[in-house]
Amino acid sequence: MTLAKPPFKRSSRSHGDEWMDDEKDLSGFRGRSLQKKLSESSARSKGGKPLAASESNATVVEVFPKLCRIKVDATGQEVLCSYRRAQVYDHGLGGKGTRERSPVAVGDRVRANITSPQSGVVEGVAQRENQLLRPAPGREKDEHSETQPVHVVAANIDVLVIVASCLKPEFSPGLVDRFLVAAQLSGLKPIICVTKIDLEPSHAPWALYQQLGFEIRTLSTRTGEGVDPLRSELQGCKVVFCGHSGVGKTSLLRALTGRDVGKVGEVSDATGKGRHTTTSAVLISAPGDSFWIDTPGMRSFGLALIEPEEVSRYFPELEAAPCDPKPCSHGPKEESPGCAARGLPRYESFVRIRQSLLPEGEEDLDS
Numbered sequence: 001m002t003l004a005k006p007p008f009k010r011s012s013r014s015h016g017d018e019w020m021d022d023e024k025d026l027s028g029f030r031g032r033s034l035q036k037k038l039s040e041s042s043a044r045s046k047g048g049k050p051l052a053a054s055e056s057n058a059t060v061v062e063v064f065p066k067l068c069r070i071k072v073d074a075t076g077q078e079v080l081c082s083y084r085r086a087q088v089y090d091h092g093l094g095g096k097g098t099r100e101r102s103p104v105a106v107g108d109r110v111r112a113n114i115t116s117p118q119s120g121v122v123e124g125v126a127q128r129e130n131q132l133l134r135p136a137p138g139r140e141k142d143e144h145s146e147t148q149p150v151h152v153v154a155a156n157i158d159v160l161v162i163v164a165s166c167l168k169p170e171f172s173p174g175l176v177d178r179f180l181v182a183a184q185l186s187g188l189k190p191i192i193c194v195t196k197i198d199l200e201p202s203h204a205p206w207a208l209y210q211q212l213g214f215e216i217r218t219l220s221t222r223t224g225e226g227v228d229p230l231r232s233e234l235q236g237c238k239v240v241f242c243g244h245s246g247v248g249k250t251s252l253l254r255a256l257t258g259r260d261v262g263k264v265g266e267v268s269d270a271t272g273k274g275r276h277t278t279t280s281a282v283l284i285s286a287p288g289d290s291f292w293i294d295t296p297g298m299r300s301f302g303l304a305l306i307e308p309e310e311v312s313r314y315f316p317e318l319e320a321a322p323c324d325p326k327p328c329s330h331g332p333k334e335e336s337p338g339c340a341a342r343g344l345p346r347y348e349s350f351v352r353i354r355q356s357l358l359p360e361g362e363e364d365l366d367s
């Protein structure tokens with residue numbers, strides 16, 4: 001198979017997904033009015049109608065500015081296609097209020113007109129079953145246009161594998177909690193994969209997630225521990241793998257596929273962090289109709305399409321806490337004197353997430 005390559009060289013921060021990964025991710029986006037904005041923008045959208053799934057003939061494998069790589073159903077060939085925002089269906093994230101960074105996302109089903117053996121044009125995009133979405137980091141709302149850019153990490157997926165190494169870099173519960181909320185919000189099954197278990201960590205902060213009923217897998221691509229069962233489990237599923245840089249996402253995909261997919265990078269000894277080796281989300285064909293998507297390491301993960309008061313819904317132990325009265329906002333003592341959630345292990349994490357969704361300047365809990 002000939003792999004279509006984009007007709008330009010990647011430079012470190014000019015394109016790909018790496019520019020999305022910025023510390024501003026958590027501060028630049030307030031979710032309170034987003035849902036309203038999205039429905040308004042959807043109603044106003046001038047984009048074309050979505051394709052019926054039966055009209056699509058390819059899946060998006062990788063996205064670049066104005067170009068995307070697609071895999072054609074009939075031939076299995078990968079072809080580089082141009083797309084123009086006006087020509088493809090607007091998923092309702094566009095228009096005034098919010099703006100999708102790109103109108104096509106990895107995992108999208110498209111109809112492509114193949115004009116030469118290695119190139120073509122995307123003529124339409126099928127309506128998505130779902131999407132893993134986040135505010136586009138580093139792209140603050142433009143005060144003149146009032147648009148809020150959002151980044152669709154992947155579309156049409158079943159499972160979110162949250163990859164977190166036990167060490168090098170350290171297990172990061174805050175990021176895991178954000179991905180767990182995002183997965184539940186988008187209707188994806190979350191699986192937390194704790195990698196590098198061969199490093200023999202002295203404590204296991206992920207045990208908490210098991211107690212809470214989330215799916216945890218521990219594995220090592222060095223020793224092969226846990227890899228075969230995960231492969232069997234993900235067979236036939238459409239999966240996106242997300243996590244910090246250096247946790248071993250690409251290494252895991254190599255182990256699962258048995259192919260040299262993507263580049264693997266070293267973790268810095270000085271900072272204990274990865275070096276952002278994978279620079280854009282890439283769809284990797286898996287057995288059957290399924291696919292697995294590798295993504296660039298994210299420093300943080302902002303949440304979109306969620307109101308601050310909805311966050312507790314995605315923390316099952318908070319929902320189950322015997323607060324009096326119920327329902328409880330799980331606020332500070334003066335606001336919710338009978339709250340039984342304060343003191344639970346993930347309470348602070350919940351507070352931080354809720355705080356990040358409040359309009360700037362609005363006080364939340366005194367955590």
Ligand SMILES: Nc1nc2c(ncn2[C@@H]2O[C@H](COP(=O)(O)OP(=O)(O)OP(=O)(O)O)[C@@H](O)[C@H]2O)c(=O)[nH]1
Nearest residue numbers: 221245246247248249250251264265276277278297
């Ligand atoms: N000890 C140990 N090291 C591992 C394991 N899996 C991956 N690594 C190492 O972790 C480092 C980072 O691996 P990558 O697969 O590039 O990590 P990544 O999550 O894809 O990183 P980005 O592409 O930057 O987001 C490499 O040096 C790997 O060899 C493992 O199971 N055990």
Ligand SMILES: [Mg+2]
Nearest residue numbers: 249250277278
């Ligand atoms: Mg990688």
Ligand SMILES: [Zn+2]
Nearest residue numbers: 323328330339
């Ligand atoms: Zn409460």
